[in-house]
Amino acid sequence: MKRFLLLFSLFPFLLLLGQQYQSFWYNTDNGLPQNSIKDIIKDKYGFIWLSTDGGIVRYDGKDFITYKNLKISNFNFFFFLGQPQTDHIVIPNAAEREYLVIKNRKIKVYKPDSQEIKEDVNRIYHQGKEYIFFSKNNSQFAITSPSRAFIGFKSGMYLFEDGKNIVYLKKNSSEEITIPFLFKMKNLKNFFGFGETLFLRDPERKKIIQFEADKISDFPCDDPLYTDPASRIYWQKTINQNFIINKGVIYISTLQNGTLKAIPLIRLKNSDIDIASIYSILFDKESRSIYLGTVNKGLNIIKIPSFTTPELAPTVEYRVQYTMLPFGKDQIINIQGRIFKRHSLVKDYHFNTFDELGALYDEKKNILFVSSSNHRIYRRYAPDYKKYDSLSSDKTRFPILVFKDRESYMQLHSDNIRFYLVIYKDSNFDKPEYIFPFDNLIYSAMHIDHDRLLVGLIDGLYLVSKSKRTIKKIRTPSLNVKNIISTESGNVWIITRGKGFYLFKNNRLIKMPYDENAYLSYPHNVIRDKKGFLWIPSNNGLFKVPESSLLEYAKNNTKKVFYYRYTKDDGFKINEFNGAGTSSCFAELENGDFVLPSMDGYVFFNPLQTPSYYPKAKNIYIERAKIKNSDFIYFKDTLNLKNDFEDTSVFIDTPYFSNNDNLYMEAGFRNEENNIKWNKLRNREYSIPHLSPGLYTLYIRTLISPTGHFTYKKILINVPALFYQTTWFRTVVILIFIGLIIFLIRLRTQFLQKKNTTLKKIVHQKNDELKITQDQLKNEAEYQKDLIQTINHDITTPIKYLSVMSQKLSETDNINLQKQYFDTIHKSSEELYKFTLNLKNYTELFSSQAQKYQENEYSISEILEEKKNLFAQIAAQNNIIINNIAPLNIVLNINESMMSAIIHNLVDNAVKNTFEGEIILNAEEKEYQIIISVTDSGVGMKEDVLEYYNSLINNIKNKPSSFKSQGLGLHLVIQLLKKIDGSIRFKPHHPKGTRVEITIQKP
Known part of the structure; x- marks a missing residue:
């Protein structure tokens, strides 16, 4: 019954002889790695596989995928072995160094001794002799005919050697049966078979010989095509298809109810293909296509048409038709x-x-x-x-x-x-x-x-x-x-x-x-x-x-x-x-x-017999992706991409051998409303848009029927997050950000509180300073007043002395005395003149801009000498001797005007309080200090006065409002010493007099 159905299903092809058909050529110019198509096979999933001298190729009706990245010694391949119906296809490369196994649409490489291919080897050894596997007939077989060959079936195998009887080996048995049939290896090209039955055509005797295990017999055949010497037999054993090409017509050979039938498929046009170059044939009934592999021109695919147009002679006019x-x-x-x-x-x-x-x-x-x-x-x-x-x-x-x-x-x-x-x-x-x-x-x-x-x-x-x-x-x-x-x-x-x-x-x-x-x-x-x-x-x-x-x-x-x-x-x-x-x-x-x-x-x-092709739901696969400028990535269920992926496409693989415009596919992701925005796919691929890190589900649907029924597929796309894109990192950043805000708020609050406290202190301080300023302004006014008094005080003694000398000059007629008085007045006036020249600097001593240090150094001894000269004439009138014993090498860079004013007042006080005595000016240098002393032999200070002045330098702010009763000069000295961070000490001098020491810290 099945054989009858096969004949009935092939019956429409009987009408195709002479009909216009579409023929498509593929070679190295449009997808193939090489032009010698050794073998063609269709796998369990509907894909077409090609064996070439440039590698293994898979064809899905649109693209040729060449497997180039296999770790094998060479890419020259022979014939397909195995059982495609059980998803097990095997093929060796040249010299059978490696065997490829195609399973589940993927290729794995095995060595010849692998258990995976033990049932599908290309050569065997029997009694020390090598036999080559014979799997197909083609026009090139006569060139490559081996000296020994074997044909294997599930029940056993036949061994052939030129001029020898045929040997039959039963499966899983050591029994060896000799078939009395002297065989010539040139007749291998006349073998063909169906299932477990092997046939040998004998064109010379117009006979067909049947082999069933160890038995041979003549097989009746009325179709002359099988014994016509002009017929070419193409036996594709692995796919169990037999073809006959005779006078340009391709026939498919069938065994129906014990009868051999050759059913015509298509008449080849002489201009389309050289029949002698045909190397391999595959007829795909499902897509009504014939695949012809040639030895040198690539692959020719013939579409058996569903539509026919009557052929007309070239001389017939009016081919444009409207009615009938x-x-x-x-x-x-x-x-x-x-x-x-x-x-x-x-x-x-x-x-x-x-x-x-x-x-x-x-x-x-x-x-x-x-x-x-x-x-x-x-x-x-x-x-x-x-x-x-x-x-x-x-x-x-x-x-x-x-x-x-x-x-x-x-x-x-x-x-x-x-x-x-x-x-x-x-x-x-x-x-x-x-x-x-x-x-x-x-x-x-x-x-x-x-x-x-x-x-x-x-x-x-x-x-x-x-x-x-x-x-x-x-x-x-x-x-x-x-x-x-x-x-x-x-x-x-x-x-x-x-x-x-x-x-x-x-x-x-x-x-x-x-x-x-x-x-x-x-x-x-x-x-x-x-x-x-x-x-x-x-x-x-x-x-x-x-x-x-x-x-x-x-x-x-x-x-x-x-x-x-x-x-x-x-x-x-x-x-x-x-x-x-x-x-x-x-x-x-x-x-x-x-x-x-x-x-x-x-x-x-015929509209009822004209098929429309739709992909099968079970034969749609999503397992390939390609990133820009890289090889294919193969995955299962989940596609893992890099964080910075770009230009990545997902490919939808399905064996579809009709017009690709009728292949309708859509893809999309779910949106926020949980709906899918479908986008139609072109060329069976989907370009992934930019995706932020996360796990996405890509939905792909394919139209599988004319009524609008879809089959749905989905894959997961994983885009890993960089550390700063992860949830925990974002959580930590958010927490840190919140903590930082809280910290800044607290810090700002503390700052404002502190600032408020500071402002309060400043207000109080300003109030205090205002009071102090008021006091200082008051004191400054008093200082100005006292400055005038001080200047008056400092120049009173010289002026008073000049006044006394002038009176004495006017009262005496003694020329020598007059001369003496004139000299005294001249010298005192000159010193007084020098003193007044420095009054400008003298007034700046109390200014806030007065500097403690100056750039140039000066000798202490020179200042002491200057003051000695200023008061020398005055001291002489009281029989006082002023001696300057200070070394010349002691120098200072303390404000010279301040030091001059300080020493001036000390010498002035010593001259005022000494009669018929001696004043000694001295300076000495220690490691970190310079001590300047003025020692007189005058009346001296009382003990309570000494105590008052010794304590005054540490309590200058509490000085009396007026210096008159307490001595203006010494207060001036103490005030100036505070400005230069100096100190003063008053001591009694024995047997009488006072010793004043001022101490200056060396920088």
């Missing part, structure tokens, strides 16, 4: 009088007309049509259509078109001003029943019930009532109506030029959606088959769609409609179809064929 009428069981006839069947022109009645506007049969099968050359209606009489006559017409109007709808015969007339729809009750056209005038050209008319008609014009759609004799234009967009079609389901379709097609329902038009490329904006017809599909020829391809999908869209225009498009790749010569505005632009034949006119002949096809 069914003619017999499987033929058509056109207005030119030509009869066509599927593959050829059958007969030509030479109607000598080339009008293509329409035709019809009358009640007697006569053919009626209008000639545009003389505007007459012609009738060709059955059965041979040689006789004809013409019908007269109204003198005021001439016919343009004649057609029939229901039981009425109609004509379209024109008087060069208006157009008329004229309705007759029969084909005699004696007297019209109705005449309806129109202002524009009429293209079509059709009854929607017994009384009403829809009429299509160049400017729109009109509703005509015969009983009321009214014409009413249906409110529609601006439409150029070409045809009006009513299908068996009762639906009415309006065909337009440039605006697609509409469903007419409930007296309104519902526009149908375009296909993706808007080719359906120019349809020609809508035809319904017995399975409920609509076939729509257009200016660019033939479309197929379930009528139910369009009706569902009419109810809910959000329902997506999926059209299946056939192109010239499927068998017709040109994608542009034609059609007139009548029913004669389509024919349905008795054998079930549909016939459509095109710009290059008629297109025949």
Whole structure:
């Protein structure tokens, strides 16, 4: 029964000989690594695998994937072994250094001694002899014929050696059976087999020999193809397919009910392929494709067409077709009088007309049509259509078109001003029943019930009532109506030029959606088959769609409609179809064929046997990805990407060998509303957009049926986060940020509190300073006052002395005394003059800008000497001797004016309080100090006065408001010493007098 079904399923191919087919070549220019196709095999999942001298290639109907990154010694491969139906394909490379195992669409490399390939080796050894595995016949086998070979089956294997008997080895047995058949190795090319049965053809004796285990016998065969020496046998043992090529025809060989049958598949065109170069063959019944591998030109894929166009001689004119009428069981006839069947022109009645506007049969099968050359209606009489006559017409109007709808015969007339729809009750056209005038050209008319008609014009759609004799234009967009079609389901379709097609329902038009490329904006017809599909020829391809999908869209225009498009790749010569505005632009034949006119002949096809291809849900795989400028990444379920990934595509693998425009795939991620925004995929790949770190689910759906049923797949995409993109890091950062804010708030609060406290202190301090300032201003005023007193104090003694000397000068007449007095006055005046020159610096001593240090150093001894000279004359009047014993090498850089004022006051006090005594000025230098002393032998200080002045330097702020009672000079000295961080000590001098020491810290 299975063999009978196989024959029945292959029966349509018997009709394909001589038919136009599509042939596609692939070589190193468009996808293959090398042009020698050693073997071809189809795996369990539907993918096609090629063995070449440049590597193993997988083909999915769109792309060739070459496996280049295998760790093997060479990429030259032989024939496929193994069992593809169990997902186990094996192939060795040159010298069988490595074996590849293809399983689960992946390739693994094994050594020849691996257990994985022990049942599928390319060579065996028996009794010290090497035997090569024979797995297929091809045109090149005679060149590479080995000296010994073996053919293996599940039950055992045959060993062949030139000029020796055949040896049969049973499986899992040491038994060796010799078959008495002297074999010549050149006859290996004549082997073929089915299942466990091996056949050997003998062209010389016109016999077929059958091998069953250790038994051989003649096998009856009536088909001469098997024993014809011109026949080439191609036995593809691994895929259990046998082919015969004879006189350019490829046959598939079958064993049915014990009979060998060679069923023709296709007749090769001589220009397409050199039969001698064919190396391997695969017939894929599912995709109706023949794969031919050549030794030097690459891969040739032949699509067995579902559509046929009759072949015409080059001299036949008028290949552009518009109308036709069914003619017999499987033929058509056109207005030119030509009869066509599927593959050829059958007969030509030479109607000598080339009008293509329409035709019809009358009640007697006569053919009626209008000639545009003389505007007459012609009738060709059955059965041979040689006789004809013409019908007269109204003198005021001439016919343009004649057609029939229901039981009425109609004509379209024109008087060069208006157009008329004229309705007759029969084909005699004696007297019209109705005449309806129109202002524009009429293209079509059709009854929607017994009384009403829809009429299509160049400017729109009109509703005509015969009983009321009214014409009413249906409110529609601006439409150029070409045809009006009513299908068996009762639906009415309006065909337009440039605006697609509409469903007419409930007296309104519902526009149908375009296909993706808007080719359906120019349809020609809508035809319904017995399975409920609509076939729509257009200016660019033939479309197929379930009528139910369009009706569902009419109810809910959000329902997506999926059209299946056939192109010239499927068998017709040109994608542009034609059609007139009548029913004669389509024919349905008795054998079930549909016939459509095109710009290059008629297109025949059986709608029930013309497949539309959709991928199988089980054969859709998402396991490859590719990053920019890198090799493929293979994954399972989860695709792990780098954080900074770029230009990454996910590939959807499915074996789909038809027009890729009909492969509909969409992909998308769920959005925030938990909906998926679907994006249509191009070229079976999805480009991943930029994704932030996280785990995503990519959903991919594929259309697997014409009714809009999808199969869904999903993969996980993992984008790892860098440490600073992780949740814990963000949590820590947020916590740190919150803590920092709290810290800053607390710090700011503490700062403000501290600032507030500081401000309070500053306010109090300012108040205190204000008070101090007030006191200082008061003191400053007193100091200014005291400064004047001080200056007055310091110069009083010299001036007083000058006054006394002047009086003595005036009272004496002694010239010597006068001279002496004059000298004294001169010297004292000179010293006083020098002193007054420094009064400016003297006044700056109490300024806040006065500096403690100066840049230049000076000698202490020089200052002491200067003061000695200033007071020398005064001291002489009191018999006082002033001695300066200070060393010259003691130097200071303390403000010289301050030091001068301090020493001036100390020497002045010593001169005032000494009579007939001695004043000693001295200075000494210690490690960190310089001590300057003024010692006199005067009256000395009382003990309480000494105590007062010794304590005054540490309590200068509590000095009395006036220096008068306490001694202005010493207060001045103490004040200046505070400015230079000096100290003073008053001591009694024995036997009498006072010793004053000032101590200056060395810088």
